[in-house]
Amino acid sequence: MTAEYQVKGAVAVITLNNPPVNGLGFATRSAVVAAMQTALNDDAIKAIVITGAGKAFSGGADIKEFNSPMALMEPSLHTVINMVENSTKPVIAAIHTVCMGGGLELALGCNYRVAAPGAQIALPEVKLGILPGAGGTQRLPRVLGLEMALNMIVSGTPVLSEKLVQTALFDALIDGDLMQGALAFANQVADVRPLPKVRDLKIDYPNYEAFLQFSRNTVKAMAGPFPAPLKCVEAVAAAVTKKFDDGMKFERSLFIELVQTTESKALRHAFFAERIAGKVPDVPADTPTRAIVTAAVIGAGTMGGGIAMNFANAGIPVKILEMKQEALDKGLATIRKNYENTMKKGKLTPEKCEQRIGLISGTLAYEDIAPADIVVEAVFEDMGVKEAVFKKLDEVMKQGAILASNTSTLDVDKIASFTKRPQDVIGTHFFSPANVMKLLEIVRGAKTGKDVLATTLALAKKLKKTGVVSGVCDGFIGNRMIEQYSRQAGFLLEEGCLPEQVDQAVEKFGFAMGPFRMADLAGNDIGWHIRKRRYIDKPEVTYSKTADLLCEMGRFGQKTGAGWYDYKAGDRKAYPAQVVNDMIVKHSAELRVERRKISDQEIVERLVYALVNEGAYILDEGIAMRASDIDMVYLTGYGFPLFRGGPMFYADTVGLLNVSMAMEKYAKGRNGSAWKPAPLLVKLAAEGKTFNG
Template identity: 60%
Template sequence: MAVTTTLRDGIAVVTFDNPPVNGLGLDVRRGLAEALDAANADDAIHGVVVTGGGRFFSGGADIKEFNTPRAEQAPNLHDVIAAVESSAKPVCAAINGTALGGGLELALAAHYRVARRGTEVGLPEVKIGILPGAGGTQRLPRAVGLETALNMIVSGVPVAAERLDGSGLFDALVEGDAVEAAVALLRGRIAAGAAHPRLRDRQVEHDDAQAFLAWARMGVAAASRHYPAPPRCVDAVAASLRPFEEGIAVEREGFTVLINSPESRALRHAFFGERAASRIDDVGPDVKPRPVARVGIVGAGTMGGGIAMNFLNAGIPVAILETSQEALDRGIAAIRRNYEGSAKKGRITAAQVEQRMGLLTPTLDYAALADADLLIEAVYEEYAVKQAVFGKLDAVAKEGAILATNTSSLDVDRIAAFTRRPQDVLGLHFFSPANVMRLLEVVRGAKTVRDVLATAMAVAKTIRKTAVVSGVCDGFIGNRMIEQYARQATFLLEEGALPQQVDRAMEAFGFAMGPFRMGDLAGNDIAWAIRKRRYVERPDMVYAKNADLLCEMGRFGQKTGKGWYDYQPGDRTPHPSAEVEAMILEQSKALGITRREISDREIVERLVYALVNEGARILEEGIAARASDIDVVYLYGYGFPAWRGGPMFHADQVGLYNVLAAMRRYARGHRGETWEPAPLLVELAGSGRSFNDPVARPRAAAA
């Protein structure tokens, strides 16, 4: 049963249990309402303790019910909160573990609250583009004060219970059993004949509330340019200074507006997409991951060092190998510098720096990797180099060890064939800087066995990465799509745009950096090397020549002080380059192109729809399991604006009919052959469906 009641000397202990986070689904809500009714009708019961089963009090709404009729079916959360608050018999919330969102709002409705030390409480709704909609913006300020409540609600960051001790939120913080303490508290209050308080009856007090709120509004507005939820949160919290019913009306109005906003829809899509990405159709709970207690890494450069830091941060010992002492020393020094930089900023302690460095074993000998459970190569992107590394790893790795390549585009199946154990090989494509970027593309080879895939997903969770599974293809999900984006950007230069205009348009759309600034940061020579390989392997692929000309001029980006832009020593500010502009104009002339004025809208549509079209092909081929997986890749790995939900979700919002119409319009212009629409896009647009429509499962993946 979702809700059970036990008796302790006249106190009803009502426990709701809905793993994994005790979500307040319909069965829980119904059980709570019925338990409260029964307690109030029973003369032998004098008070009620409400608590969660397991390690959570409640994580809030049950995400399995989002966007279904059950989410608002009576009794809804408002009904349950009203029943708790109006109970004739006192109710104490025994907060036995984390209380978030609706879970905290439920506790706020109780007459008393007892929490176990070490728990966290918070109202994280702003992170999905809404505000707390069950009284949280009104009761929390009455419990912890205006400033603390505003900070909690606007940031959405959970707070340790100890930080709120003495604030008025908790009647007691205890080391042991919260339920036992709650029962004791209720008995004492009942015996004393005390009136049972309600947070709604308290007044919010502040020495200069209006000045504080004016300051808060300015700061929040500046920090939340594309996000309407934070300013609405401020408005709702400000309304807590008014009578409770007036404040609740402001909260409900704000919630209604936000829940229907495009930004909230996009953020909720990202929220559910991230969780869906962890589900693999043929890898269920029966597939147990292999243990990973030690990790070996080949390559101590920027990528290898960053990868190592992920495991060291998680307390997992790492052996890192280089081919020369000089390179090894340089790599170890870079890792230490990174940690010491974090310590100076107060993110970790000096003791933690030494603890993490103590888990790192530098080596020049492959034999030192023999006891590793997971081996990751992070070496140069050439098959010959990979073959040499994997041959040595195959010779020394123990039976059952997993061999992973960090390649960003090469054929994982071909790499697996360099070993005698292709079933134990897969791709783990980290994004640079690997110790910072959240995305991890897990590339499943044709022979990768299920428990190896399960292990990779478990490891990703351990090192706090957002993992997305990709099939094998050139560039996998992210880089395969970004190539089409970059091609359109350089075609625009042939037709009339300049790098700074393209970058400004994409940054106005929401990207942190436009394609040319990003190229200069990553290194233009990296894309040049990929194009050289394409010229041999894919002679049918058309590229603008200006990107190659740029590299022939030695303009590789920030590392050389010049790329698409000019840079001053020690300064990453991009300055438009007269030399680059002259090269672009000369190239248009050589192609016989009369340059034209190009609108920002055309720039955005061409670059984003190029992503979308290639994403549709990836879905068709089953490289990605679902459209939301592609969106997660772009949100966490490529800086796609979160408030737009990812390229595939954005296309759904624009309407696939409109996307296809724009593509066909661009197909009539320069380089029109690059706009051949993916059959899946044509099919969905013609039937009025979307990429994220549940019935629009890719044909190849569903086969």
Template identity: 65%
Template structure:
């Protein structure tokens, strides 16, 4: 049984014990109902406390997604009704993490006591769903319409102390949570019934209808292609304007409809794929890992600086190496500027900026990397340059240090061979901007030791990256797929489309960013360098040269203020460029290509299928072990 039942000082304690997040699977739900009934039948029990074992209060049981057990009674809606109808007061002792179904369960209790630092969220929207057990109705009634709507539509966690003054929590525990919850339970039991239910509270807002319309307009602008946020607002609105019962009925109707949408199926597939990506067949979770306390980063450019930020954000000190003082100064200034931008947006406090900058030790001397446990190079993408760096690292790095390359295309086995310790060499391909992009390709060389691999996968989790395992090939997974995607986009430019149309079509389809906005963000010079290498090594491979024409004018993207689009100083908004559009049309004319009208459907089909086809080849070749690894690389 995934639930433990004990009695402490006249209070029944129901403890969810279904690691890792105390998922509300069928056995857990059944155990809760049986525990409530048992406590109500016991004359010696005055009240009931529900809490979670370990590092979570509770959450959804993802192992039951798409299985018959997910709809087997008692479903969560039934469990919550049992809590609400309990003759004895039910108190949820919330700690660590209460998300999704875990938060909905807590909302069904009569009272809630919380510890500080607990993460509170209804993240179902991230799976293309909405809360299906009353979350859209009960949360607005306890935290207010505006706070609840923001939480539900974004799925973003909120710390418990930020909700301390709302009716979500009746008490914040200073000491031991369970002790505080039991003491609270005894007090409310002594006061006697009736006990409050969140469903009975009124939603008070000075202009509820107006605020909901404002929220609807905002969602239309940022999530127009995803139905779940819109359905969340629909359900909340119904509950606000027509009451709890009408609201929860629509919530259920919307939930059932959303489960069948292609958007939700795709998001759930990606969700499971992300978790599967961390599991490596021949590297079990019990594999010993190396201690990582000191990081070294070679190269303070755009990529190196972004990589350094990942580690200091996680509290790991970084020695940042450059060959020239002006490059080092420029890199540090860029890092500081990136942090200051977060301060302006309210995402960081000024003292946090100073603390993170203090974790970076700049240097021009390789000897300062001697104590580093993990060293990653982020230097120019040329094998000769990588050779110089790795031969030097082999000389100075201590035994057992992991040497990582951020190469995006080069042969990791050749790089490892530049050292006397190829087993310690691994690829860690960050994507630009490295401090923002979630994906990290972990490239496994022929001689990479298993403990090195296990350590890097663990480290990726610490710096909050989604790690995808790749074998060694030209471009690995992500860049290899993206190269064909970009190649197809360039063909369409010379055939008749323009950058804004192509980006708009694929973004409408659901991509966060089109190929040309993406290229401007990453830097068009990077792709240019790769193409020039392709022209030498694979002269029979056909490419459109229109992107080369762009780069020859120095339009490398956002970093130069001009790329496929124009950019105003200090802004990232892509403005279509007449100069570029004219250049494309002229290029087609020079090549003798008669331009034609290309529809959005053709654009989407050609771009998506280029990814699909290359992904299939990568799987067939064994570069990726699972299809989900190709998904997470695009």
């Protein structure tokens, strides 16, 4: 059932019932129209109440119908709102919990609105690169005033109902039983005429031209590459400057324009990619999960401390194990300092700060962590070290405990083989800083139990992470791809670039940070350690030696005050380093490579298409379940520009044939063997298809 119809005395109650958030899909819209018609045709009905079942009034459009013809099928949301607005009997929206997007637009079409305290009110469409398309930009300023409405529409941020009680949005805030209050209100206004309509309200804002121009300037400076925020300002401006019907037409034209933009398509792609990432075809939603009440972390370093903070932030007590008291004390002190800094910024109350610190304790004995429901190993990235840890964990941890490794590249199946319970072993690759970064790469071993995978995915949500499942391979999804990106960055140095040019080109493309600034932040010694392993395991794979030469100079990045760039004490800004640039030029001469001028376009194409090609291999091998999972890894873990939708989506927008042709061109250049195209890329390009079909 998508909308229930009940009669309560002289009041008809229409209850939206389309779980989980009563999305206004085609079936729900049709049911509302039918229910409205029934109420209008019944002479005994004097008023109509519209509300929502469960935990929402309505979250807006039904996301299952996004980007499909059903979203526009009649009755459209416009048709439903017009019917409600033109009702001959008063219609009252009884709002609770969540009232967003099309749900709020429907409520604005009603004659009256009553609300429960704590309801979240929002028009969040801007976050999908669009604007409210069913009258939100025209009606909300009429009830909230120009300034408040503009702020809500441009930001998309929810506001609690009690904060809006003094505005014309709500006719009453109802404490206690919402439905009883709504029915009483409906009976009070049943015979009141004329019926009030939001569209008839006037917007009174002195000197609105100056305010709107100020808003345009501010939003333009903040919106960056996204067109929707500025279009929101223009749509709201139309509410002030045009007649209502003309404003509605203008809003619709802007909505249609925005829906077609690459930026909106990228944001909508990311929205759905995040929601589907946690779905694993052979692990049903009702798979039993294990209780995670307590946790343990091995290692109190930067990564271990950050992982421990994640558990504490979610209210899960966590014990950190270290081998030496000095290392443990240092780790716990860093955690305290991190929380206190957050508190000083006003993002955490003193009570919450102490509460979270209190959930983290330390130990030097494996026996003390034995009762934990999950243990996350965060020790040095070396198989020998991991082996010693997992053999000990297998010995001491209680039966049913999940044994997780925070490895970023190593074979999780091999790690699992060090135990007698490989079904309990899983990879949980947190990204640094672990207490900040949103991505959690969840590595499913060949013998990982389905309940362990389901539990880890549920835990990711509890930790407020985006969990993306990867199969086992060297580097998994993210680091396996970034290696090809970094290889191309190194080759570019040998051929004519300097670190600053490469970083600036990629940052102009939209990356949060270029490859060399990123390496300095992570620590150049980490990549050096991995390359040394590669030289033994994969001698056929070539790398630029510039990064090794840099490490031989002791320039490991920000932590040593010198890497690809120079750094000053207390200053994270990267300053070009003449000694590094001289080393690069000298190395080119030793290789007898004639340095050439390289365009920003070539830099971006080589780095991004290297990601895309490796991503295609990963898909082909079944390491990633879907292209959108790869995009989520890069959007949430590697600073790929959100407005481009991730590497695989970006390749789709460029056209896979164009990607393939560019790769053929680069394959004819120096180190051309790095451009062996993935069979899946070749196939899809030839068929005119996309990764995200």
